[in-house]
Amino acid sequence: MHEPAIPSLTGADPEVARLVQAEARRQFEKVRLIASENYVSTAVLEATGSVLTNKYSEGYAGRRYYEGQQVVDPVEELAVTRARTLFGVDHANVQPYSGSPANLAVYLAFLEPGDTVMGMALPAGGHLTHGWGVSATGKWFRSVQYGVRKETGVVDLDEVRDLARAERPKVIFCGGTAIPRTIDFPAFAEVAREVGAVLVADIAHIAGLVAGGAHPSPVGHAQVITTTTHKTLRGPRGAMILSDAEHAKAVDKAVFPGLQGGPHNHTTAAIAVALGEALDPGFGLYAHAVVQNAKALAAALVERGFELVSGGTDNHLVLVDLTSKGIGGKPAAKAMDRAGIEANYNTVPFDPRKPFDPSGVRLGTAAITTRGLTVEQMPQVAAWIDRAVAAVGDEGELDRIAAEVAELMAGYPMPGWA
Numbered sequence: 034m035h036e037p038a039i040p041s042l043t044g045a046d047p048e049v050a051r052l053v054q055a056e057a058r059r060q061f062e063k064v065r066l067i068a069s070e071n072y073v074s075t076a077v078l079e080a081t082g083s084v085l086t087n088k089y090s091e092g093y094a095g096r097r098y099y100e101g102q103q104v105v106d107p108v109e110e111l112a113v114t115r116a117r118t119l120f121g122v123d124h125a126n127v128q129p130y131s132g133s134p135a136n137l138a139v140y141l142a143f144l145e146p147g148d149t150v151m152g153m154a155l156p157a158g159g160h161l162t163h164g165w166g167v168s169a170t171g172k173w174f175r176s177v178q179y180g181v182r183k184e185t186g187v188v189d190l191d192e193v194r195d196l197a198r199a200e201r202p203k204v205i206f207c208g209g210t211a212i213p214r215t216i217d218f219p220a221f222a223e224v225a226r227e228v229g230a231v232l233v234a235d236i237a238h239i240a241g242l243v244a245g246g247a248h249p250s251p252v253g254h255a256q257v258i259t260t261t262t263h264k265t266l267r268g269p270r271g272a273m274i275l276s277d278a279e280h281a282k283a284v285d286k287a288v289f290p291g292l293q294g295g296p297h298n299h300t301t302a303a304i305a306v307a308l309g310e311a312l313d314p315g316f317g318l319y320a321h322a323v324v325q326n327a328k329a330l331a332a333a334l335v336e337r338g339f340e341l342v343s344g345g346t347d348n349h350l351v352l353v354d355l356t357s358k359g360i361g362g363k364p365a366a367k368a369m370d371r372a373g374i375e376a377n378y379n380t381v382p383f384d385p386r387k388p389f390d391p392s393g394v395r396l397g398t399a400a401i402t403t404r405g406l407t408v409e410q411m412p413q414v415a416a417w418i419d420r421a422v423a424a425v426g427d428e429g430e431l432d433r434i435a436a437e438v439a440e441l442m443a444g445y446p447m448p449g450w451a
């Protein structure tokens with residue numbers, strides 16, 4: 034059963050309630066390996082479901098355009114203070130609705146339409162909002178994109194430096210959505226300094242690892258840091274922009290009134306709760322366990338003949354290139370899902386296949402680590418993946434795997450399910 038319990042919803046709208054229960058059960062029974070997902074605590078769920086959703090609060094604490102902020106102001110101040118403490122930054126804006134609007138705010142703050150922005154290409158592991166062509170950031174700005182080296186699968190900082198020297202971007206993004214290796218923030222900072230660009234570290238995926246000391250911090254290297262709050266950081270769906278004092282005012286003006294109206298106060302409260310949890314010493318253990326699990330999963334997959342982009346991982350993410358297995362990413366991900374192992378199909382660098390049916394699957398260990406799985410279970414998870422990929426189309430075998438998966442996961446409590 035979903036926790037917190039949903040008796041009012043069940044009474045008022047049994048159709049929606051049934052779907053909520055079904056999703057909770059699905060999350061309980063599966064090995065969830067989508068690298069951007071997690072399980073939030075019951076406390077975060079309660080804050081997200083609170084009456085703070087009823088309140089309008091355009092502006093910032095002490096400078097609002099609506100009355101009745103006696104409670105919301107301290108809530109937002111708490112979230113801001115905890116963000117500044119956790120990451121050790123001068124300034125935090127906790128209002129962006131999600132990661133994509135947070136990045137858009139960065140464009141509004143530091144670029145004019147047509148100005149040059151540099152980011153990692155989407156097929157190499159970057160994010161749409163780092164200047165990819167189909168995104169507003171690629172349409173309204175002049176975007177130049179760097180990739181990874183073919184032989185190593187990692188960013189080529191010589192290429193980044195050459196490109197930056199030639200194109201003189203005003204903003205450089207580092208970070209992305211499918212990067213299995215450590216991001217070299219000091220090296221990016223050196224390039225940005227040389228060409229006079231603002232360095233933006235988008236740590237959406239790795240924020241929890243940074244907070245928990247399991248990935249180097251961009252603080253002191255990137256003047257501006259954007260992040261979602263719902264990936265490894267394990268908070269509600271939302272985002273933050275962190276910055277040094279110099280860039281704080283431009284960031285705030287861009288978020289409001291530049292881009293958004295009222296902040297989502299229930300989300301702000303839940304962000305405060307999640308940041309409080311991340312300030313607890315136990316969070317560092319979680320962050321390190323996420324990385325250990327990813328390394329163990331990567332090693333077990335390599336042992337079974339899977340090829341990994343960059344050969345392994347330094348963080349929570351494993352990018353599997355299925356070319357040598359003779360199967361596309363999409364049928365593999367669909368078979369895995371039927372087998373109770375949830376992942377997403379993903380392009381690999383220099384992918385010869387189409388984005389709708391690319392060569393890879395992306396795996397992440399944040400959610401299963403939150404559930405309590407350890408390195409001991411990773412060979413079993415890899416074995417299931419291997420069996421599922423080999424059993425495409427064999428629904429009997431996929432259902433047998435799913436039953437085994439559900440049996441394992443039944444032994445691990447899920448926040449949000451009682």
Ligand SMILES: *Cc1c(COP(=O)(O)O)cnc(C)c1O
Pocket residue numbers: 069131132133134136159160162208209210235236237238261271
């Ligand atoms: C997930 C992600 C985003 C976007 O976040 P949304 O909340 O989905 O809009 C931006 N940048 C990176 C690097 C991401 O991984």
